[in-house]
Amino acid sequence: MSEQRSFALPDVGEGLTEAEILRWHVQPGDLVEVNQLIVEIETAKASVELPCPFAGTVGALLVDVGAVVPVGTPIITIEMADAPQQAERQAVLVGYGVKEGTPSGRRRRRVPGTEASEGSPAEDVAVAPSDESSDEPVGPAATRTSGPALAKPPVRRLARELGVDLTLVTPTGQNGDVTRSDVLSASGSDPSIGRPGAARPADVQTRSDERMPVRGVQRAMADAMVQSAFTAPHVTEWVDVDMSRALQVLDRLRALPESADLRVSPMILVAAGLIRAARAHPRINSSWVDGPDGPHVDVHGEVHLGIAADTPRGLLVPCLKGATDLGILELARRVQQLIDTAREGRATPADLTGGTITLTNIGVFGIDGGTPILSPGQTSILAMGRILDRPWVVDGAVVARPVMQLSLSFDHRVIDGALGSRALRSVADFLTDPGLAVLVDGERS
Amino acid sequence: MVDGMLGSAVQLLTPEGERVADEDYDISLSNAELKGLYRDMVLVRRLDSEATALQRQGELGLWASSLGQEAAQVGSGRSLLPGDYAFPTYRDHGVTWSRGVPPLEVLAMFRGVSTGGWDPIALRCAIYTIVIGNQALHAVGYGMGAQLDGSSEAVIGYFGDGATDEGDVNEAFVFAADFNAPVVFFCQNNQWAISSPRERKNPAPLYERAAGFGFPGVRVDGNDILAVMAVTRAALERARSGGGPTLVEAYTYRMAAHTTSDDPTRYRHAEELEIWRLRDPIERLKVFLARQGIADRGYFDQIDREAADLAVMIRDGVRSMPEPPAETMFDHVYAEPHEQLERQRRWLVDYESSFTHEVSS
Ligand SMILES: Cc1ncc(C[n+]2csc(CCOP(=O)(O)OP(=O)(O)O)c2C)c(N)n1
Numbered sequence: 001m002s003e004q005r006s007f008a009l010p011d012v013g014e015g016l017t018e019a020e021i022l023r024w025h026v027q028p029g030d031l032v033e034v035n036q037l038i039v040e041i042e043t044a045k046a047s048v049e050l051p052c053p054f055a056g057t058v059g060a061l062l063v064d065v066g067a068v069v070p071v072g073t074p075i076i077t078i079e080m081a082d083a084p085q086q087a088e089r090q091a092v093l094v095g096y097g098v099k100e101g102t103p104s105g106r107r108r109r110r111v112p113g114t115e116a117s118e119g120s121p122a123e124d125v126a127v128a129p130s131d132e133s134s135d136e137p138v139g140p141a142a143t144r145t146s147g148p149a150l151a152k153p154p155v156r157r158l159a160r161e162l163g164v165d166l167t168l169v170t171p172t173g174q175n176g177d178v179t180r181s182d183v184l185s186a187s188g189s190d191p192s193i194g195r196p197g198a199a200r201p202a203d204v205q206t207r208s209d210e211r212m213p214v215r216g217v218q219r220a221m222a223d224a225m226v227q228s229a230f231t232a233p234h235v236t237e238w239v240d241v242d243m244s245r246a247l248q249v250l251d252r253l254r255a256l257p258e259s260a261d262l263r264v265s266p267m268i269l270v271a272a273g274l275i276r277a278a279r280a281h282p283r284i285n286s287s288w289v290d291g292p293d294g295p296h297v298d299v300h301g302e303v304h305l306g307i308a309a310d311t312p313r314g315l316l317v318p319c320l321k322g323a324t325d326l327g328i329l330e331l332a333r334r335v336q337q338l339i340d341t342a343r344e345g346r347a348t349p350a351d352l353t354g355g356t357i358t359l360t361n362i363g364v365f366g367i368d369g370g371t372p373i374l375s376p377g378q379t380s381i382l383a384m385g386r387i388l389d390r391p392w393v394v395d396g397a398v399v400a401r402p403v404m405q406l407s408l409s410f411d412h413r414v415i416d417g418a419l420g421s422r423a424l425r426s427v428a429d430f431l432t433d434p435g436l437a438v439l440v441d442g443e444r445s
Numbered sequence: 446m447v448d449g450m451l452g453s454a455v456q457l458l459t460p461e462g463e464r465v466a467d468e469d470y471d472i473s474l475s476n477a478e479l480k481g482l483y484r485d486m487v488l489v490r491r492l493d494s495e496a497t498a499l500q501r502q503g504e505l506g507l508w509a510s511s512l513g514q515e516a517a518q519v520g521s522g523r524s525l526l527p528g529d530y531a532f533p534t535y536r537d538h539g540v541t542w543s544r545g546v547p548p549l550e551v552l553a554m555f556r557g558v559s560t561g562g563w564d565p566i567a568l569r570c571a572i573y574t575i576v577i578g579n580q581a582l583h584a585v586g587y588g589m590g591a592q593l594d595g596s597s598e599a600v601i602g603y604f605g606d607g608a609t610d611e612g613d614v615n616e617a618f619v620f621a622a623d624f625n626a627p628v629v630f631f632c633q634n635n636q637w638a639i640s641s642p643r644e645r646k647n648p649a650p651l652y653e654r655a656a657g658f659g660f661p662g663v664r665v666d667g668n669d670i671l672a673v674m675a676v677t678r679a680a681l682e683r684a685r686s687g688g689g690p691t692l693v694e695a696y697t698y699r700m701a702a703h704t705t706s707d708d709p710t711r712y713r714h715a716e717e718l719e720i721w722r723l724r725d726p727i728e729r730l731k732v733f734l735a736r737q738g739i740a741d742r743g744y745f746d747q748i749d750r751e752a753a754d755l756a757v758m759i760r761d762g763v764r765s766m767p768e769p770p771a772e773t774m775f776d777h778v779y780a781e782p783h784e785q786l787e788r789q790r791r792w793l794v795d796y797e798s799s800f801t802h803e804v805s806s
């Protein structure tokens with residue numbers, strides 16, 4: 001006689017609430033042993049592999065790859081090899097509750113003042129640590145007998161913000177507690193305002209929405225961008241560059257025996273141009289620092305070049321340390337290493353921090369220009385667009401030329417329009433005629 | 446002596462299982478003792494892997510893995526005499542094993558159904574200390590007490606490389622030196638304090654710090670159980686005979702994550718792990734035992750079966766642990782009851798009884 005068991009998603013960290021299924025290692029019908037690794041999951045802290053608690057045959061995989069499910073959700077069923085002696089509880093984590101919808105019971109707490117009703121379980125009211133949805137009135141409202149108004153902290157805060165006295169509000173919550181809607185109606189506001197999740201009866205939906213968790217690299221990117229976009233007032237300037245000569249130089253570079261194993265791409269040349277611009281105009285390679293005694297600007301002696309890279313883990317900006325004086329081939333070699341390391345997921349935190357200025361290549365996506373947001377703490381970021389043959393006027397005649405757009409965003413607290421323009425122009429001049437730029441190095445600005 | 450990263454570490458058994466000589470240390474063990482050490486390490490590793498799996502299955506709240514550190518822990522733990530006293534950290538499962546602490550009593554704490562576990566007086570092994578480095582002070586204090594009692598026992602205090610940055614450990618060094626306390630400071634330098642790399646942060650060898658406090662320090666290949674035993678025995682003997690404290694730095698590696706909540710792939714490279722895999726403490730003893738004809742296939746298989754049985758015992762034992770009433774957490778906070786604690790206990794009992802039914806279990 002075989003019996004079926006299910007394995008509930010455990011909390012593998014301390015206090016995690018959900019995880020994403022990354023990969024199943026087994027399929028229905030497979031034989032599994034105790035502790036055989038069956039699935040890889042990703043939590044807010046780590047990606048980990050889960051060992052199977054039972055031996056038997058895989059019945060069903062209950063959660064699809066890519067789905068994010070709460071701790072306690074059954075994820076797989078196993079037909080047991082041997083009939084076990086007794087039914088077992090679902091382990092989630094000692095001390096942590098199980099979410100709604102799981103077979104396990106839920107602790108219900110009597111509300112003070114209702115004890116008198118010597119109750120059948122039906123009369124018990126839950127003040128369970130609950131999810132957002134329980135803000136909605138569910139079932140008949142219990143009347144509160146006495147004591148201060150019951151309301152969850154966010155509801156209390158809302159009431160305070162709207163100037164609503166909680167003790168004067170008629171509670172409609174399941175437990176006799178004041179809900180968000182109660183507060184909003186007491187204040188005369190529309191209860192559906194500010195509740196994007198509130199169901200509207202008239203909603204007709206043919207395609208459902210997708211809820212995307214924001215975690216890991218994406219979360220880090222979001223935080224950094226918000227911080228930067230809303231603290232550093234930045235402006236963006238752009239310029240088109242005729243890349244004919246730059247591409248010829250690249251061809252000649254690639255023909256050198258030293259660059260046999262190197263990817264000498266236009267990006268390397270743009271990086272070189274940006275580093276030169278930072279050398280000529282050190283203030284574009286700086287940080288705005290809000291210190292305890294007020295703000296100051298650190299102008300960096302070294303250029304540590306951050307290079308935005310699209311990796312399987314999302315946008316990463318690995319940083320090329322000490323790029324100030326690198327020759328072009330060394331630059332190509334180091335950039336290649338840096339990006340390979342990031343793409344393989346092997347970048348260390350040190351690789352990903354410490355940049356003083358950033359280059360982003362949006363040309364690889366077939367885009368011309370944009371308004372890049374500064375990396376937090378930096379004052380300049382350069383975006384390079386795609387290189388496309390375009391009509392270009394040379395000596396009064398329209399000819400086709402490979403053209404690329406450069407977009408430079410800079411922190412206007414540190415860099416004024418004149419400096420920003422000169423810096424961008426110097427990158428453009430370098431790309432327009434690399435040879436000339438090198439020859440007159442430092443003599444023009 | 447060995448070269449490379451280990452520097453001047455004492456070594457008696459190479460990673461290839463070859464017996465080598467050291468200028469200052471040697472050890473002679475019977476075949477039964479050697480086989481016993483192998484058995485200890487295999488069983489401790491199985492205990493560790495089973496506990497890790499149980500955590501991943503929701504049966505333990507947390508687990509701190511001892512993987513890779515078996516020789517350092519078992520070698521030092523088995524060097525203690527029955528009357529000696531050990532103060533371990535949360536990772537020292539090989540030490541508690543050697544002291545005879547039942548594995549389930551260790552696991553009960555990580556399951557959250559016990560506030561500490563075993564009887565530290567009967568087993569002469571303190572409960573795990575989570576506060577980094579704190580137990581170094583306990584060890585010295587206990588050692589000073591033993592000294593005043595005129596007892597001849599030695600004390601061993603365990604801590605990690607990261608703990609050497611803590612005030613507690615440095616204060617313990619000062620007191621031990623000043624009072625000539627009979628203490629062995631056993632530092633497992635497993636190269637990492639969570640995500641903080643020891644040698645990239647501070648390349649000065651840890652064992653050399655002892656000199657500044659006025660007592661000897663020695664670095665031992667922490668993955669070589671023979672060298673660990675030789676060095677620890679000598680240090681314990683020195684303590685027992687009034688010679689004062691010694692710092693032993695066991696140079697080893699944390700092969701697993703810091704704890705089950707940690708993801709080391711975010712801060713260290715796989716190459717590092719590969720290098721240390723070649724220095725595995727169990728493998729080298731196994732090769733030595735086999736080459737010397739001390740143990741054969743039959744013996745190794747028998748130990749593997751014993752390990753499998755241990756895993757089943759642990760699995761069943763953990764899953765059937767009774768959950769104690771919450772208020773037992775107050776039982777051992779103070780030696781004697783007092784009103785404030787009583788109030789808090791009563792409050793909790795009241796609160797707990799306000800729930801109408803328990804979580805099904
Ligand atoms: C006093 C104190 N500070 C910080 C922590 C958090 N903490 C837990 S483990 C750890 C790292 C300890 O590293 P190490 O001493 O090398 O021991 P290992 O974990 O490597 O065995 C830290 C900082 C703590 N538990 N106690």
Ligand SMILES: [Mg+2]
Binds near residue numbers: 638
């Ligand atoms: Mg450590």
